[in-house]
Structure formats: structure tokens, C-alpha cells
Amino acid sequence: MPVKLSAPLASALLPVKGVELGFAQAHVRKPNRKDVLVIKLVENSRVAGVFTQNRFCAAPVILCKEFLSQKAGIRALLVNTGCANAGTGEDGLNRAKQSCHALAELLNIQPNQVLPFSTGVILEPLPVDKVIAGLPAAIENLKADNWLNAAESIMTTDIVAKGTSRQIQLGGKTVTVTGISKGSGMIHPNMATMLGYVATDAVISQPALEAMIRYAVNKSFNCITVDGDTSTNDSLILVATNQAGHAEITENSPDFITLRDALTDVAIELAQAIVRDGEGATKFMTVTVEGGKNEEECRKVAYAIAHSPLIKTAFFASDPNLGRILAAIGYAGIDDLDVNTLQLYLGDVLVAEKGGRASSYVEAQGAAIMKEPDILVRVVLNRGAHAATVWTCDFSYDYVKINADYRS
Amino acid sequence: MPVKLSAPLASALLPVKGVELGFAQAHVRKPNRKDVLVIKLVENSRVAGVFTQNRFCAAPVILCKEFLSQKAGIRALLVNTGCANAGTGEDGLNRAKQSCHALAELLNIQPNQVLPFSTGVILEPLPVDKVIAGLPAAIENLKADNWLNAAESIMTTDIVAKGTSRQIQLGGKTVTVTGISKGSGMIHPNMATMLGYVATDAVISQPALEAMIRYAVNKSFNCITVDGDTSTNDSLILVATNQAGHAEITENSPDFITLRDALTDVAIELAQAIVRDGEGATKFMTVTVEGGKNEEECRKVAYAIAHSPLIKTAFFASDPNLGRILAAIGYAGIDDLDVNTLQLYLGDVLVAEKGGRASSYVEAQGAAIMKEPDILVRVVLNRGAHAATVWTCDFSYDYVKINADYRS
Numbered sequence: 001m002p003v004k005l006s007a008p009l010a011s012a013l014l015p016v017k018g019v020e021l022g023f024a025q026a027h028v029r030k031p032n033r034k035d036v037l038v039i040k041l042v043e044n045s046r047v048a049g050v051f052t053q054n055r056f057c058a059a060p061v062i063l064c065k066e067f068l069s070q071k072a073g074i075r076a077l078l079v080n081t082g083c084a085n086a087g088t089g090e091d092g093l094n095r096a097k098q099s100c101h102a103l104a105e106l107l108n109i110q111p112n113q114v115l116p117f118s119t120g121v122i123l124e125p126l127p128v129d130k131v132i133a134g135l136p137a138a139i140e141n142l143k144a145d146n147w148l149n150a151a152e153s154i155m156t157t158d159i160v161a162k163g164t165s166r167q168i169q170l171g172g173k174t175v176t177v178t179g180i181s182k183g184s185g186m187i188h189p190n191m192a193t194m195l196g197y198v199a200t201d202a203v204i205s206q207p208a209l210e211a212m213i214r215y216a217v218n219k220s221f222n223c224i225t226v227d228g229d230t231s232t233n234d235s236l237i238l239v240a241t242n243q244a245g246h247a248e249i250t251e252n253s254p255d256f257i258t259l260r261d262a263l264t265d266v267a268i269e270l271a272q273a274i275v276r277d278g279e280g281a282t283k284f285m286t287v288t289v290e291g292g293k294n295e296e297e298c299r300k301v302a303y304a305i306a307h308s309p310l311i312k313t314a315f316f317a318s319d320p321n322l323g324r325i326l327a328a329i330g331y332a333g334i335d336d337l338d339v340n341t342l343q344l345y346l347g348d349v350l351v352a353e354k355g356g357r358a359s360s361y362v363e364a365q366g367a368a369i370m371k372e373p374d375i376l377v378r379v380v381l382n383r384g385a386h387a388a389t390v391w392t393c394d395f396s397y398d399y400v401k402i403n404a405d406y407r408s
Numbered sequence: 409m410p411v412k413l414s415a416p417l418a419s420a421l422l423p424v425k426g427v428e429l430g431f432a433q434a435h436v437r438k439p440n441r442k443d444v445l446v447i448k449l450v451e452n453s454r455v456a457g458v459f460t461q462n463r464f465c466a467a468p469v470i471l472c473k474e475f476l477s478q479k480a481g482i483r484a485l486l487v488n489t490g491c492a493n494a495g496t497g498e499d500g501l502n503r504a505k506q507s508c509h510a511l512a513e514l515l516n517i518q519p520n521q522v523l524p525f526s527t528g529v530i531l532e533p534l535p536v537d538k539v540i541a542g543l544p545a546a547i548e549n550l551k552a553d554n555w556l557n558a559a560e561s562i563m564t565t566d567i568v569a570k571g572t573s574r575q576i577q578l579g580g581k582t583v584t585v586t587g588i589s590k591g592s593g594m595i596h597p598n599m600a601t602m603l604g605y606v607a608t609d610a611v612i613s614q615p616a617l618e619a620m621i622r623y624a625v626n627k628s629f630n631c632i633t634v635d636g637d638t639s640t641n642d643s644l645i646l647v648a649t650n651q652a653g654h655a656e657i658t659e660n661s662p663d664f665i666t667l668r669d670a671l672t673d674v675a676i677e678l679a680q681a682i683v684r685d686g687e688g689a690t691k692f693m694t695v696t697v698e699g700g701k702n703e704e705e706c707r708k709v710a711y712a713i714a715h716s717p718l719i720k721t722a723f724f725a726s727d728p729n730l731g732r733i734l735a736a737i738g739y740a741g742i743d744d745l746d747v748n749t750l751q752l753y754l755g756d757v758l759v760a761e762k763g764g765r766a767s768s769y770v771e772a773q774g775a776a777i778m779k780e781p782d783i784l785v786r787v788v789l790n791r792g793a794h795a796a797t798v799w800t801c802d803f804s805y806d807y808v809k810i811n812a813d814y815r816s
Contacts (some may be wrong), residue, residue, distance in 0.1 A: 053739070054735060054738035054739045055737070055738040055739070055742065055743075055745040055747050056734045056735055056737060056738030056739075056747045056763075057738070084731070086731065086734070086735070087731045087734040087735075087760060087763070087764050087765065088763070088764045088765070089748070089762050089763035089764030089765075090762070090763070090764075091764065092763075092764060121729070121731060122729075122731020122732065122734060122735060123729075123730055123731030123734060123760065123764070123765050124731070124765075125765075230735070230738075230739035231735060232731075232734070232735050232738060309717065309803075309807070309811070310811055313807070313808050313811035313812045314811065314812070316808065316812050317811075317812030319812065321529070321530075321531075322531055323492070323494065323495045323529060323530020323531030323532070323640075324530065326464045326494070326495040326530060326531060326640070327462060327464055327494070327495075327530060327638070327639060327640050329463070329464060330462035330463040330464030330465070330638075330640060331461070331462045331463070331464075331638035334463065335463075337463040339463050339464050340497070352495060352531065354497050354498070355464075355495070355496070355497035355498070355500075356495050356496045356497030356498075356499065356500060356531070357495065357496070357497075357531050357532075357533075395717075395808060396808060397805050397808050397809070399717070399721070399808070400721050400724065400803060400804060400805050400807070400808060401805070403717070403718055403721035403722065403725075404721045404722070404724050404725030404727065
């Protein structure tokens, strides 16, 4: 079950001026579930995207990059679950294009104004006819307050729908930021089998929008891992509809940081929600590594800990078998690491220092912390001033069950 | 259960002239199990070792390196299970030294002629008094034909004792190579929670011995992974007792390759046995990547596949969800990889080419192969002439169970 995470109330996901959302049950893979989503954007919206770095990136990812570079003015996003349309070669590209054509025709826009997204099983052909057959119903129910339905429409192995909103004041106007995300397996930095859509009615220049999405992703989706697998389909889209009526925000505006931080806040909540709903998760771990010579080496250590199946199973068992964490620090790849000068903390408790167990440490302290649903693992390297944080979850029987059964 | 692996017969592990082995039940951690091993070597034996690259290497690993560099002539190996003596700082070093002193006194040799080894739980103090109390019994039963008992004495979560022998002819003399190994979790290249001891009565120069161990390790123990965790204690020791009576083998001898290949053959069998007995393993996978620009990139792809929990759980389920393999190839880190020119085979069956599923592939073929206990995953990159092979196992409920319960 998700770790301290429940679905948002429909009323908590605030409409964003210029955005309408509609869904359909198109039976892409399974009956009786929302599996097609259309997000319609008002004219002159600005859109930025960050995509998977997997070389086997899915057909829709290739098209998204192509269409964004053509700057035709994106007017719609089209998402299907049930099939990732990845590992599908030329045929996959053609099917993704067909879906864009079909939606463009219905909305009276150009095909390259539609960004396509798919998530689900890899290496199987997209049943594009089913997706297209679902479009009229999705268009029929386009509404501004459909964000919760939208969040539900993009779920795959997710147990809980993920979404959140913020409101801030910019130039005397109330500006809304609302986002949804999906993903619970194949989650790794440089994105994941994760889709995220964040929209704001703020008025913002394209360069400022691009700068904000890069900043937000580095602080959020690029700091999470469930299983270390980087998916073929990860996509995060940031939309600004320019409807809020304040002066345009550029990279030099005083309001730039206010908006950037609100977007980042939404992105972090959406990213953490993915980990809290990680496949089979029973614990949510924050791994913070401080005192490194640079951020890169802090991330190496944090990810070595966050990826270790031995550590993740020990957390599942609430077993303070913390030597496994020392081992991970040791193999993280810092060649000149002095293990005698670092400290390991579990929550506030000093566990190890001087190359071994801290003399003050008693196992009952570790055992008490390991029983909590939210756990902080903190490593102080004492060799510099840099830090990094990664969020992850434990590794349970259910992880194996979910992934052994996923296609069945 | 181990995948097509059973313990060797005692008679199949051939004595090596100049090597005697003795064991004790010392109750280091648990009662009624062989947990202390002494291997006594005849004078003028030559010894070479390869050790973990983990920065948190265990106290005995530090001492092994120190004693080998002192070239005092190693006369005994001392192994305990139940406690890794890792993450134990200065106190751990002292305890390891005490055990060497105690054995040296009993055998009438110097402490730096004893190499110590520990395996078990990290971050706990070595109960060195128990180890020392077990030494007289171990010395009491020193015997040349005790290899199976020795293999059993070094087991931790291993289900099956691991050992094998070869005999070859060198300069008209019969030369024996016998080895034992342990390890089934925390298994990763650059060694693992694995201990291996290979002995031969061959007459061989120290430089040739060093060259052989490096060659053998790169072809064997550095090609296996169970969970991607590199342990603090990994050690492989190669002993030549120089008792076989043939002319000394140097790096330029014609017989060098004959002996090297026999040692490598033993090392490969011992390494594969560790994977076949991998924690919770139900499948043994050989991942071969061919046609790379260099061996390094082939290893990257092979390890990306071998480490992916998503792939390993799919193999556990016998589910040919092979898109997950494409995803792993894609995120392995070859930046200029062209996914349209590579091929993926499962056994002899072409699964994917041209960026997608092969037109000849039908899922029944994949499903049939996935049911086998031994499975070959073969990737042909078509961009060079290099290759690499990695052996791994699947990821089952029992992996989680074993590692969630290991200390209980």
C-alpha cells in the first residue's frame, strides 16, 4: 500500500485557465478503465518538455521532441495507457502519428500541434484504432475541473491517483499551478516510467519556461528511484497558458523565482508521490548525503544506497542491518573516500563513525526508527560542502509479485 | 533452490599435495555449524590474492593485503563465518590480528604468515574469543581430503557447498587444481560477498601466479552478479604449493597457458556455482553482448540487463516481457547507440531488430525458452568486434524473504 499517500480530492485540484481535460474508456488493453486522456490547451499556450534519456525511447517521445522543435504552437496532449508504443520501430512511429492526426482533425488543428504520450507494456504494437475510437468520448467530456479524472486516466500499476495544486500571487493576480503524475515502477533518475503534466495560467516567456522545467526536474523527478530502471517513455510537460493577466515573466523578472519555486514544489510533491506509491512500497526513505566535494559524488553515494536490493529488503523487514549501508557507501565509486572520517545517521541517531559502529549507538534506537513509515538516512562525508538528496522506497514481496504478474 | 547445482561428492574434490584443511564448530553466531576453517600450507607455497574494491573493506581484507606485501611466506589461511568483521574500525583490526596470533602460536609460525578471512553480518564486533577457542579442534582434524568439509565450513546463506577439481599433465607430472567458494548474496563484479580458495600443487613463479589469478578472476568472479551489491569482504586466494615435481612455470613457459586455463576453468565453475545458488534463484541467465566497439560497452549493456529488477522478476515469472530488456539496453549508457541496428536473441530466437519486435518472432517461442532453468540472453550491437558475458540469476520472492530475514 502507498506510504502515507492518498488520492487528492477532486476539489483540491484547481482548474487552470485555458486548460480542459477529457477522458475515455477505450479498452486499449483492459476493459472498464479510463485509458485515454486528452488535454486541450488554449491558443498561444507555451509548452516545454523533458524526456527520457533511454536510447530505446518510445515512438511518442520521438514525436514529442520533433513537434516541440517545430514550434507550431501545441494545442493538445494525447495520452494512452495499456501500451507504451516503445520498441516498436517505424510502425510505432506511424501509429503514434495516426493518433495525432485523428485528434487534430477532431479539434481542427494541425497534427504537429498534438503531443502524444503512451505508457504500459513495451514491445507490443499500439492498438491505435482503439485509441482513436475513444477520442470523441474524451472530447465530449472536456472540462476545466477534470484534473482528478485526468490523473486516474494515466494510472498503470499506480494504486493512488497523483495530483496537487498551488496558488500564488504574481503582479496582483492569482496564479494557479496544477499538476498530475503517474508511475510506480521503472522509476529512476533522468526520469522514469513516469508521466507528469503541470500547467499554470501564468504569463511566461518560452526561455523562462524552459529554465523553470529544468530546475524543477533536477529538484524532483531526477531525485527519485524505485528500481533503478530508466523507462523508455518518461515525459514531463510544463504548460503555461498565459491567461492570468499579469506582465510576462522572463528569466530576469523578480517574480521568476516565486513561480519557479511554486512549480518546483508541485513537481517535488508529484515525484515523491510516485515513490510513496512505488511498486510494493511499505517505507519511504529520504537519503541525504552531505559534506561531499561535489554534488556528483553525493548523488553517487545516495543512489548506491537507494538502489541496493540488500538495503531495500532490510528496510522492508524493519531490520537495522545497517552494515549494508556502509557497504553501499564503500562501493559507490568514490575512490579516495576515507571511511574513517564519515558519519552515518539514521534519523537523528548516529550509527557509525571512525570506520565502525558509533560507541553511543544501541540497536534498539535503530530498530525503533526502522519501524517508521518515513525514514531519513543521512551520510556526512566530511570532505566538502556539497550535498544531494534522493527519495526511494523499500523492496517487498509485493514488488516481486507486481512485476512477476504485470502482464498477466 | 539452486539452479541445476548440487554439492560435489567428497571424493570429487581431489587433495592437493601440501594442503591440509581442518574445521571447527565454534558457535561464532549460531550453534551446531562448521564456522571456522583452517587451511594449512606446506613451506615455500606461493600465494596470490584478489580482494574487494569496496572502500569499507573489512579488517581481514586489510590484513591480508598487508601480510601478502610483507612476503613472509604464507603458511595458513583462517576463515570464520557468522561475522564479517567489516565496519568495525580499529577494534576490528585488533581482533583479526588476535586471531592470526593465536593460530600462528598453535602452528609455530609467525602471525604475518596467516591470512584471515571473515564473512557474515557487517557492523558487528567479531567474537574473536570464540574463533580462537575453535582453533585447536580445527587443527586436530587437519587433513588433505577435507575439501568438502572446508567448503561446508565457509557457507553463510549458501544452500549448496561449492567446490570442483581438475587434473592436468605438466612436464610429465599430474598436477591437481582444487577450489572451493562461498557466496550467494551481495554478489557483484569486482568480487562479491564471496570467498574463494583455489590451490594447486603446480610449481609456478610468483609473477606467473599473479598473472594467472588476474586472468582467471576477470573471466569468472568479475562476470557474475546476483544483486549488484559489492561486498566488503570478497577475497579470492590462489595457492601453489610447488609440490608436483615439474620444472617451474613462468609467464613464458609453454605450460603457462595449460595451467592458467585449468585454473580459470575451476574459477568459472566456482563463480557460476555462486550464481546458481544465488539467494532465491530459480533461473540461471547467461547475458552475452557481442559486436561492441569495446569490451567496456559490452559489459555496460550486459550488466544493465543483469541488474534490472524488472527483468529479473520477469524471468522469475517465466514471462517473456522482453521489452524490459530493450529498455535496459537503452539506458545502459552507450550515448551513440543506434537501436535500429541491434538484435536481441533469447536462446536462438531472434526477438527484436530494427528498433522493434522481429517480424518472425511469436511469443510462444519466448515463452518456451523462459520456462527453462538455464537461459541465454544475447544482444548483438553490430558496431564493433568486442564481446562480454555476465552470469546472473532471477529475482524471486525468496530473495526478499532471505534478505529480510537474514539476521533474524
